[in-house]
Amino acid sequence: MVLNDTILATVEKQGFCFMDNNVLELDIRELRHWFTDYFALHNNKSKYQDVAIVDMEKLEENKLVTKVLDKVVTFTNLSQANGFYLDKLWLVHSLPRKQTSNSLPYIPHFDKHRYIKVMIYLDEVTLSDGPFNSLSFAPIKNEKKRLNLSKNYKAKGENSVPNINMDDFIPCVGPSGSIVIFDTNCPHFAGSVSGDGQRRVLRFDFDNPMFPTSNQNIGYRLWSSLRQSIQRNKKSGSETYIDE
Numbered sequence: 642m643v644l645n646d647t648i649l650a651t652v653e654k655q656g657f658c659f660m661d662n663n664v665l666e667l668d669i670r671e672l673r674h675w676f677t678d679y680f681a682l683h684n685n686k687s688k689y690q691d692v693a694i695v696d697m698e699k700l701e702e703n704k705l706v707t708k709v710l711d712k713v714v715t716f717t718n719l720s721q722a723n724g725f726y727l728d729k730l731w732l733v734h735s736l737p738r739k740q741t742s743n744s745l746p747y748i749p750h751f752d753k754h755r756y757i758k759v760m761i762y763l764d765e766v767t768l769s770d771g772p773f774n775s776l777s778f779a780p781i782k783n784e785k786k787r788l789n790l791s792k793n794y795k796a797k798g799e800n801s802v803p804n805i806n807m808d809d810f811i812p813c814v815g816p817s818g819s820i821v822i823f824d825t826n827c828p829h830f831a832g833s834v835s836g837d838g839q840r841r842v843l844r845f846d847f848d849n850p851m852f853p854t855s856n857q858n859i860g861y862r863l864w865s866s867l868r869q870s871i872q873r874n875k876k877s878g879s880e881t882y883i884d885e
């Protein structure tokens with residue numbers, strides 16, 4: 642069990658944190674109902690068959706989701722004060738697929754765009770439900786490699802990490818409500834769903850303008866951060882796969 646105030650420090654040191662219990666005390670039944678309705682309405686608007694994307698412009702209208710987001714931010718310290726802002730929120734419903742499991746995102750890799758991602762399981766996730774798998778690895782060690790990825794890095798396999806024993810990866814299996822917090826610089830992969838397995842996940846992607854980028858889009862990211870800040874204040878006032 643990781644104490645709340647050490648989550649970011651743990652992620653910085655070992656790449657990820659996993660809590661295999663409903664540590665945020667979420668109403669999972671309520672979230673599942675919302676997930677089912679929202680997914681049915683919005684899945685066809687996404688280019689990914691397993692994903693429904695939450696419209697960030699309308700996020701504040703959704704009280705259920707903003708409540709979960711507030712709990713996530715409070716629990717993890719992925720706050721604006723620490724430079725983080727929510728860039729994306731996806732509903733991911735993974736089912737058994739015919740996709741080959743020897744390609745991304747099912748093989749160990751790190752991501753080109755660096756995020757701290759938070760995944761909340763809405764179902765119990767066993768080994769047959771496609772658990773998230775991660776290595777214990779300090780994310781900073783991959784930073785130079787990430788920044789040097791070429792334009793065709795996927796085709797060239799530059800972001801895959803083939804020389805690590807698969808037994809060294811930790812499958813994050815646990816009951817509904819379990820939460821994963823990870824830095825995408827840390828080698829990771831998605832488990833394949835098999836048999837009657839399924840996995841419903843809420844995935845929050847937190848960006849930080851202080852993460853260096855190779856394409857110098859820091860202005861856009863600062864603006865995104867500022868725009869979200871304005872939205873929050875108002876309240877009180879081409880990929881072909883789903884990356885993980």
Ligand SMILES: [Fe+2]
Nearest residue numbers: 751752884885
């Ligand atoms: Fe990934």
